[in-house]
Amino acid sequence: MVTPTQLPPSRLQRQLSLLSAHLVVALVALVGIGGATRVMEAGLACPDWPLCYGSLLPRRQMNLQVFLEWFHRLDAFLVGVAVLVLFGASLLQRRGLPAWLPWLGGATLVLVAGQGALGALTVTQLLPSGIVSAHLITALTLVALASGIHQGLAAPAEFPADAVAGPIEPSELLRPSVDGAPFWWGWLSGCALTAVLGQCLLGGLMASQWAAGRCFGSGEACGWLLAHRLGANPAAVLVLALPLVALLPGWPRRQLPLALFAGALVALQVLLGIASLRLSLAVPVVTVAHQLTAALLVAVLAALTARGLRRPPLSVFNPLELA
Known part of the structure; x- marks a missing residue:
């Protein structure tokens, strides 16, 4: 039995890592553009689907609202x-890639197909609240999945297929991951990610019903606004716990930059939420920045989760020892 060593990623793995990084950026942009489309009431600017006014590029009907909806669909197509x-x-070259990649790649493909179907339903069913909210949370789930895939591909190559690792023992929970954090760090990051996704779902339900505007204008639907504000507290506490824990003495500092970035994003998100309410949602750029920051926060938390859950095997079987 020998101690495992990390191998550099293969050329193909590096290329797919770069592709997944671009995919994260495109998905975050997709969420931001979707937010702008909703705020500008451009969700039905293109009355048909998948074309827009029966064309790939509706030059004659082009205005800001049509452009937002058209560009949102273009970004979704590229994704x-x-x-x-x-x-x-991941299927054709699976022998030279991590074993988990075809599974997560397939799950991502299924989610993208479902996202496309939800996008079509938002147009054909005239923006029903439930479908619009499902469209948003599916997009954010894709952001998280793509971010996790990128972290896995950017890491050193997986150990050889003859690696032998026994079942997880309780003592292994304290064994550092590949990135130097104890095993429970991934679960803490995952809890923060789940809380933020739940908060985003509440925000999507509130926004798709225009609950904030109705609450300010006529006192209706204020329950959604209250639920969103109350849900922000536990989500913010969980995220802010990450940089605080990473600052503890004796901790490796590889997790600290992302953890600090997550803390900064959640602080910015709270400030943007307060500003959008103070401005009665009258400034679209603030509302869109609020949703864009949420997407960035999901991507960062998913990266921290993937890093924390990635553990090396305890040992590697060396066939030369039998010679």
């Missing part, structure tokens, strides 16, 4: 192509 390439490569 679909990137995911298809990622999944295809």
Whole structure:
């Protein structure tokens, strides 16, 4: 039995890592553009689907609202192509890639297909609240999944297929991950990620029903606004716990930059939420920045979760020892 060593990623793995990084950026942009489309009431600017006014590029009808909806669909199409390439490569070259990649790539492809179907329903069913909210939370789930995939591909290559690791013992929970954090760090990050996704779902339900505007204007639907504000507290506490824990003496500092970034994002998110309410949602750029920051926060928390859950095997079987 020998101690495992980390191997540098293969060329293909580096290329797919770069593709997944671009995919994260495209998905975060997709969420931001979707927020702008909703705020500008451009969700039905293109009355048909998947074309817009029966054309790939509706030049004659083009205005700001049509552009937002058209560009939102274009970004979604490019995301679909990137995911298809990622999944295809993970299948065709699976022997030289991490074993988990085809599974996560397939799950991402299924989510993208479902996201496309939800996008079509938002137009054909005239923006029903439930479908619009499902459209948002699916997009954020894709952000998290793509971010986790990128972290896995950017890491050193997996250990050889003859690696032998026994079942997880309780003592292994304290064994550092590949990135130098104890095993429970991934679960803490995962809890923060789940809380933020739940908060985003509440925000999506509130926004899709225009609950904030109705509450300010006529005192209706204020329950959604209250639920969103109350849900922000536990989510913020969990996220802010990450940089505080990472600052404890004796901790490796590899997790600290991302943890600090997550803390900064949640602080910015709270400030943007307060500003949007103080401004009665009258400044679209603040509302869109609020949703864009949420997408960035999901990506960072998913990266921290993936790093924390990635553990090396206890040992590697060396066939030369039998010679």
